[in-house]
Amino acid sequence: MSVFMTLVVLLIIAATAFVLCRQRALAMVAGDARKLHSLPGFHGWHGVVMALVPSILMLAVWLIAQPMVVERQVFAHMPTEMTADASAAQLVMADVRRLAQGLETAVETGRLGAEQATSPTLDPVTLRGVLAEVGVALGSEVTAPILNGAQEYRSLQSNFALWRTIVILAVAALGVAWAVRLTQPDFWARNRVEKVVLGLLILASTIAILTTFGIVYSMLTETIHFFQQYPIADFFFGLTWSPNFKGGSELGVLPLIWGTLYISLVAMVVAVPIGLFAAIYLSEYATPKVRAWVKPLIEVIAGIPTVVFGLFALVTVGPLLRDWFAEPMGLGNSGSSVMTAGIVIGIMNIPFISSLSDDIINAVPQAMRDGSLGLGATKSETVRQVVLPAALPGIVGAVLMAASRAIGETMIVTLGAGAAAKLSLNPFEAMTTMTVKIVGQLTGDTDFASPETLVAFALGMTLFVITLCLNVLALIIVRRYREQYE
Incomplete structure (x- = not known):
């Protein structure tokens, strides 16, 4: 399941959580909202928070970590002579990613079968022609190590995407179940929701500040490299x-x-x-x-x-x-x-x-x-x-x-x-x-x-x-x- 579809399902789960928690709160007081510590809407929003916040944070961490883990595993199986230095390794991984995307496109358009795309006997010359037909241009020749790396990269990406969907939806479901269990007449839902909103506001402010520091850091490091090669007074x-x-x-x-x-x-x-x-x-x-x-x-x-x-x-x-x-x-x-x-x-x-x-x-x-x-x-x-x-x-x-x-x-x-x-x-x-x-x-x-x-x-x-x-x-x-x- 794609990230977009995962987010759509999360929104559906969140809407369901809102209805369940709100109705449970009203049912426990026989419809008399005056007996609740917080308004029924706050109980519903507490369900939304419990469904969305942990799952979206988990999704963000997963999306950051997944490329690094996948590329590290693929990189470990590449021949040593192809990854002798950092620049060569970057070029190799770029070719692997491009070829993996081309294989995915060829399978989606029907130019290659799913089994054929993962076959170890796939001819690189034939593959290059197929990819050219689907609009994927390769800058270098397709070698056997690059093809094997691309096939492994595509397989790992698919497996990680499946597990990502399972884990994220499981976290959201557990959040909904926990929110429903916490829904009681004396539960301080409003306070919990306001604390989460405050935390999100602080997080947004922190991201803005960290972005500024990141910009300054990236500029400063390269500037230092420049002044190591060119006199600062002359500049x-x-x-x-x-x-x-x-x-x-x-x-x-x-x-x-x-x-x-x-x-x-x-x-x-x-x-x-x-x-x-x-x-x-x-x-x-x-x-x-x-x-x-x-x-x-x-x-x-x-x-x-x-x-x-x-x-x-x-x-x-x-x-x-x-x-x-x-x-x-x-x-x-x-x-x-x-x-x-x-x-x-x-x-x-x-x-x-x-x-x-x-x-x-x-x-x-x-x-x-x-x-x-x-x-x-x-x-x-x-x-x-x-x-x-x-x-x-x-x-x-x-x-x-x-x-x-x-x-x-x-x-x-x-x-x-x-x-x-x-x-x-x-x-x-x-x-x-x-x-x-x-x-x-x-x-x-x-x-x-x-x-x-x-x-x-x-x-x-x-x-x-x-x-x-x-x-x-x-x-x-x-x-x-x-x-x-x-």
């Missing part, structure tokens, strides 16, 4: 970015940092005033009819893919800035520039600042507005001196989100700003950002042991530190203004 203080996989690379990050901050600054100059003023208008001045039309139209921008914005920058904004500003002012003749990418990224960020700021401003209590107006303040004075200070933390958060999005943007910069890494104040020159170079260093024929590839992780770590500093700065600003307001 942070070098003024030239010129990677060369054949040797002699200059990997100074300053031109990339400058391009990233320059384009982000232009984007924020465009997005913050327009987005914030639009939010103030919609929340404080616009009539309900106007708001009902304007707000959705602004939010439509948020649904446009960034590649479309990039094409807009390449085809429309870039030539327009070049013909109307750059060439007449003698500042350049290229449509790819800092201004092109910055303006388009700013337009993309307008709905983020506008929508978030609008919701935050609307959350300010109406009593604060009424009190200000009652003391004789005008509408604009109330907005400036009462509403905006009260909404400042949320507005700063919205601006910070837009800034992070601007710093991390890649496609618009690639199409609108070019790929030149340089230090220049001319906003009509082509420049690039760290994100564009991260993509460039990790695509194509790259050697993941070379500093020219590992530099992408150093750039990612630098981006992480920059955004972290932005968060700290935002917290300082919010706390300072909060103290003045209070």
Whole structure:
């Protein structure tokens, strides 16, 4: 049984548990819910919890452990000369997994019989042709050890899937039986359910935190490997970015940092005033009819893919800035520039600042507005001196989100700003950002042991530190203004 079907059966068992526990609770008090410690619904949800939580946790552990156990068993039966080093072993296991999937597909489509797929006399040449017919392409020749490993891999996967289904459903059934047994008039079902919900909330928070630590750890380890091969001073203080996989690379990050901050600054100059003023208008001045039309139209921008914005920058904004500003002012003749990418990224960020700021401003209590107006303040004075200070933390958060999005943007910069890494104040020159170079260093024929590839992780770590500093700065600003307001 597939994982999806297992989950469907678990949901059916959980629904059954809800009905059984709820009806048992009511039956034990002859239908008088006042004699129960907890409402009948809590008894039902306790049955759901007992059916789902242990079984889903068991399923998660099983899905994590199963591939490791299966591959370890298959790996143990492979010839020693094929698994002499780690890279060779990874390639062998990749071939085994691909061939096992091909065998499964061939059996499902009827190109191979179930017994034929497991036969030790299966001809590798014939098998390759069969797999090609069902759309499975193999990168290397099918050797006997690989075929035997794939057959064993497929067999183990099938056996483990069967036992997984049996164990998971047995755990769910035992949970239902235990929940039904615990269902008594004086059973604290509500407390048990609330504790489980609290535990799930804590688990979700823990996963989010651990994910952040995992990201930092993965970036940090590769960054350390990079600095073991390339001088850290040359990276942070070098003024030239010129990677060369054949040797002699200059990997100074300053031109990339400058391009990233320059384009982000232009984007924020465009997005913050327009987005914030639009939010103030919609929340404080616009009539309900106007708001009902304007707000959705602004939010439509948020649904446009960034590649479309990039094409807009390449085809429309870039030539327009070049013909109307750059060439007449003698500042350049290229449509790819800092201004092109910055303006388009700013337009993309307008709905983020506008929508978030609008919701935050609307959350300010109406009593604060009424009190200000009652003391004789005008509408604009109330907005400036009462509403905006009260909404400042949320507005700063919205601006910070837009800034992070601007710093991390890649496609618009690639199409609108070019790929030149340089230090220049001319906003009509082509420049690039760290994100564009991260993509460039990790695509194509790259050697993941070379500093020219590992530099992408150093750039990612630098981006992480920059955004972290932005968060700290935002917290300082919010706390300072909060103290003045209070």
